[in-house]
Amino acid sequence: MMIVDDHAVVRRGIRAYLEVLDDFQVAAEAADGQQALDRLREMSTHGQLPDVVLIDLLMPRMDGVAATAHITGDHPGVKVVVLTSFGEMERVHAALAGGASGYLLKDAEPEEVVAALRAATRGDVFLHPSVARGLTQEIVSPSTGLSALTSRERDVLILVAQGCSNQEIADELVISERTARTHVSNVLRKLQLTSRTQAALVAVRQGLVPGQQPA
Known part of the structure; x- marks a missing residue:
């Protein structure tokens, strides 16, 4: 398996615990999503891909949501389990939509x-x-209407x-472009809209952007 977390002490603690178990071997570690993808690519060329990746969400360079989507897309046989401090439903939805197990x-x-790692290896x-x-x-x-949106999704709507x-949304909120795209899709889905223009109209009519008229 691979452990991905930007805190070395966390990686070492998890590794120390897992390696005393008979059915786990930590083959690699990474400090962020991009490093994880690079190492998985290298491991793939040698036919040594891990069965499962345990990954944090909030990391530099590439966050866990974006990395999860890339991992499951590039290496369908590799399962991903998220281990994070953040339990907001928007993050859960984004991770699961990206293929997290x-x-x-x-x-x-x-x-x-x-138990989560073993469950992932079983599918x-x-x-x-x-x-x-x-x-x-x-x-x-x-929930329905604006009440269905998380605080982050309301920020995205504005x-x-x-x-x-x-x-630009990604840059403003310090998230990946892929995560921003997921948030926009969730906003449209929850508001039962089909376009960004409709979303802009809703925001103006609800007073989220006072005095501004959508193009």
């Missing part, structure tokens, strides 16, 4: 991390209990109304 928070017990999905509850709540009591491109 598990989503854990860093307050998880070591046994839960092991199953393992979710942190609070994440599972959040997803269930969305199904049972879905930037869309201001005419920003996906790359």
Whole structure:
């Protein structure tokens, strides 16, 4: 397996715990998403791809959401499990949409991390209990209209109304362009809209961008 986290002490702690188990061998580490992709590419040329990647979300150069999508797209046989401090539903949706096979928070017990990794290698999905509850709540009591948007998605809607491109949104919010694109898609889906122009109209009519008229 591979461990991807920008904190060396976290990588070493996880590695030390997993390597005492008979069914895990840590083949590589990476400090960010781009480094993970580079190492996976190199490992692929030698036929040594790991079965699973355990990855953080908030990292420099390339975040975990973008890296997850690249990993699952470039190496379909490699499973990805997210281990992060962030449990907001927008991040969960983005990670799962990118192909993640598990989503854990860093307050998880070591046994839960092991269970998630084993589940991923079997082709199953393992979710942190609070994440599972959040997803269930969305199904049972879905929000509608602007109330359905997360705070980050509202920020994205305002930037869309201001005419920003996906790359400009990414630059403003310090996220990847792919993540910005996912946020825009989620905004359109939740508001049941089909275009950025419609989204801009909604933002203006709801007073999110006072005094501005969409093009």
